[in-house]
Amino acid sequence: MNNNNHESLTDIEDVTIESCEGCSVPCSTHQVYPSYLKINQELPLQGTVKPFSKHVLISTGKIDWQAHIEDEHESLASHLAKVINVTNGSDQKKNETIDKGSKKPKILITNSNRKNGDYDPLISNGDDVLLFPDNIIIRHVSPKHAAEFRNQFLCNKFGRGDDDLIQKNPSPTLPVTFTVEKMLYKSVILICSHKRRDKRCGVTAPLLKDEFDKVLKNKGLDVDSRVDNKDGIAVYMTSHIGGHKFAGNVIVYCEGKGIWYGRVTPCHVNLIIEKTVIEGRIIRDLYRGGFVQALVSPTPLWNQNLIESRASEPKTNTFNLVLKKVNLAPDGFTRIMSTINGQYPGPTIEVNKGDRIVMNIRNELEDPTSIHAHGIFQKGTPWFDGVPGQTQCEIPSDYEFTYNFTVPDQVGTYWYHSHDLMQYVDGIVGALIIHDPDDPYKAEYDEEILVMLTDYHHTEAQILLNSFLTPERDVPDNGLINGKNNYDCSKAPPGSTCVDNAGLAKFEFVSNKRYRLRIINTSAFSAFFFSIDKHVMEVIEVEGTYTKRNKIHRLPINVGQRYSVIVTADQSVDNYIMRSEFQKKCMPDGAISLPVVTAIVHYDGAPEDSVPKDIPWTDFLEECIDLIPETLQPLYEEKVPEATREIIHEIAFHKDSLGIDKAFINGSTYVPNLISSTLTKVFEGTTANLPASENAFTFNTFGEVVDIYFINTDEGEHPIHMHGHQFWLLGIGNGTVVDKTALNTVNPIKRDTSTIPISGWSALRFVVDNPGVWGHHCHMWHMQVGLVMQLIELPDEINKLSPPEEWAELCQLKRY
Known part of the structure; x- marks a missing residue:
């Protein structure tokens, strides 16, 4: 793929998708899907893609396959599935978006209708494989060489800790020399056409393929119009990639990144070519996720590629954030929330030390707003600190404003939120992580997990503020971990919408791995004690300052505070309770009945649905006070100047x-x-x-x-x-x-x-x-x-x- 013509693909373009150029209403220019196709038009698309770090696209020359490609006897897909933990969309649960826990993005394997290159069957017998985001073609991979293919192309390239793929599944053959070529295509477009998996894909794919071929040919961008296929745009059919209900599903690979669209119709094809392939933008209303998903997705999906490249040169990271009100039910109780990009918590912003952060804010709330990057120094850009009346005037409703600043000398765990009245209590919050290429603890943990704690109210914050000004102060209705918890709907007021057992946040642990938990308290008022049953924590960071390692069982964390702790998965394979306990002595009397806020730590191999044992740490900690100073000692001693x-x-x-x-x-x-x-x-x-x-x-x-x-x-x-x-x-x-x-x-x-x-x-x-x-x-x-x-x-x-x-x-x- 040519990497010289596009900027970053992290920008999002607001578009109207109800009509298209040349269309009448109803559309008479493009082919339309039959009315009997049941395509979900209600659920939000963004965040409905399981995170994946590699896409193995196998050339088969077919346009349809067995319902599960790994079941095809002696196929390359079946052999690869045996030697790799595969994420191919088949295990996505119905009617839910992806739970963004701590599990590392895996590998997507699909078949395609691409034909194999010429080869001598007496010498080699296998399929060509296109590998993304590496943008390479591996020629004639035989099923019997699947393990060696895995070892050479899939291990040690998408995160620490993947050497165990080789240890668990050693290659049974001698090393194989594969023929590897760089892709010459400017872009590759994949259309899910897996009819035997879901008839919707079988109906939508041919119509989309015809329209892509027509538009690309008219623009001279199709592969056949280019000399040696160079800089052309290839369009292939692919087997199941996940989310039939959002057909048509289209993935665009460009600039080493993958953009996954859903509910694509022929009316959208020209828009995708113009905006995504040529201009390098993401179309918000079609966007499901992809390789750049961590930049615009619900927390806490980590940008694994970014973490791996923490020592890279500083760059500009652009985040398009729309503030709007939507109905959500984080704990099962439905209420109007103020959100960022329609989600709660908002997208996690991840950058490297020295990078530039550009936040394009569109205010679709009915009220003015502002955004503050909590803990960021804003050196040289004090006007972007985001405090109405102090550093700026408010951003009006139906208006756009851009915050543009660098983080030259900061690393660690931060967050961003509205600083206008109590809007962040209604949901306008997100994590902001600055990775450190010189992290002194980077060899001490294998993965990172984001944990956002908050108290939670079922009533809008401005109404609560009025009661807060009186002696009868409201207490929270609940607490959340990463935007999730259950609520006893018998306590809900008459006429409200409430569903019991909405679900707890789940964090995936693998035995003996070490995890850096970045913990943020985004509450309106509540301090917590944070802990994980039977697991010891070691504090290594507080609000951008590295600390000496100190073991604790329970972590007191007040509003606005952040800590990093290292936790080792050193217990028996089982499910464990993560706890966020209200410090009730710091709250009004009514808080005494608040339950402990919980989430699930699930060890790989443990039963999914087994109830964790209740084994809380019982260490006494004084409430309403921070960790004692002896526990928070700076890793690097610094001479403190005398006060003047x-x-x-x-x-x-x-x-x-x-x-x-x-x-x-x-x-x-x-x-x-x-x-x-x-x-x-x-x-x-x-x-x-x-x-x-x-x-x-x-x-x-x-x-x-x-x-x-x-x-x-x-x-x-x-x-x-x-x-x-x-x-x-x-x-x-x-x-x-x-x-x-x-x-x-x-x-x-x-x-x-x-x-x-x-x-x-x-x-x-x-x-x-x-x-x-x-x-x-x-x-x-x-x-x-x-x-x-x-x-x-x-x-x-x-x-x-x-x-x-x-x-x-x-x-x-x-x-x-």
Whole structure:
């Protein structure tokens, strides 16, 4: 395939698919499918493809095969199936999207109607194999050489830990020399035509093939129109690839990536050629998944190719994110949720250290919005921090805005979310992972697993916020792990839609493998204790800082915090409970009845449906407080500079002049300015006129070292997050007097979110070195009642920066 003509295929093009150029309604230009075909038009397509890392396409010259190609006696497919763990779509469960757990993407094997090249049957007898995304043709692979083919082309190329393929299935033959050629095609288009597997494919495929052939020939792009087939676009029929109900299924291989479309009709063919093959874009409304799926798919599907290439050169990663409201039922209770790309949690963003992140946001909510990359410093781009009233004006409904920033000096576990009112509580959240090519622990784990914890409400957040301002504060209805849990529908209000046993998240373990769990608490209010029955965890990262390894059983994690732990699958083959326990002492009294939030850890080889034994760790941990400092020691010691300035923030809660419960910092409750932003005022030179209610603190000296002491007079704990920085956590304690003799200035941990204890204090230190306006606030309910500060850092340096025009234009727009 030619790799010189396209940009990345991670862009998504919004298109209208109800009609096409040259069509009338109903369409009279193109062939249409018979009305008796039952093709699902309701379920969302995105995320309905099982992750796969390789596609083995076998040339057979046929257009139909046995229902299961691995059952064809003495065929290459049958022999490959014996020596490889195959994902060929046959085991996809009915009526469900793929559960994005921890299992590594496997290998897709299909037959095709491609004819084999010429060969002498006296010398060689076998089928040509096209291998994607390697973009190579392996000539005349004999069934008897299947194991050797696997060893040479499929092992050690798609992730650590796959040497066991060879160990479990050693090649029975001597090494074979295969003839390998590079594909000359610009693109390969595959159409599922497996009639004996499902008649829908047998009907749709010939119509699609005719239309692709016609369009490509008219454009001079068909293989036969090119000299030696070079740069032509090949179209082949293929056996079952999964998801009959979404026929027609089409895979486009281009630029070493695979784009899998569903519900394709002849009306879409020209669009696919123009947008995907020629322009290098993905058509959102047809997109099911593929090799680039991890960039735009529901969490926690990992981009295995990206993980393998962590040492690659920095690049630009583009993510197209549509914010819209849909009806979802994460725990079986249906409610309107605000989502990213129609899914919850939102897509996982994965990049490498040094990369550029481009987030194209389209706001289809009925309200204005913004997006904040939680924990990202935004050095040189403070206008992309995503806080209305502080760093930007809101993005109006039915409007598009782009966040464009780099991560030159950060690695670790982060997340992104709406920072507008309480929208993220309604679902606008996603993980953001920055891989480290120099990860000091990369030899200590085999795979990564994303674990997102949250409390969960069945009522929209703005309604909840109104009740939160009263003494009778609502508690969550439930908790979720990776967007899943069960709910007792007998508790649901009359008239609501609720289904029992909606399903728990499941994480796949393989005995003796080691897993890095990246754990994120995206709650509105709740702290948790996280654990896995009978499995020990070793903490290795907190919020972008590597830590010394320390074994624990239960991990306290408050709102906005992130940890990485290593877990070894060293227990007997069985099912185990993953737990996220509410820390109920930090919550209103009604939380006492909340159950433990659970998920399933399933060992390969264990019964799928067996109920795990209830074997929780019983270690006592104090609630409403972070891990003790002895457990969080930085891996790399750093000299902590002496402070040159001290600031004291006293936190109190009481009623304001209207009788509403509010949070006060040194007597002032924060009120955001949603007409402009503090950063705008810095550029205008008018920050001297900021009212006291904006809780702004200015730092003019580069390199100034600031100690902030929080004195909490409230009966609740507060997870405080600092934008634009990490800080050294020097200490915490009880009472309202900071014990400066107890501060750790030798090897304190560096992080961006820490908990101020109930009726206690905390001390943190940071260096003034990042020009911008940075929020410093409680996560997240208390932010809405005023527990917010603004750090105006180096205003003279800010004025040397040049914000984009699109950012300034936001403040000129009507946002409602």
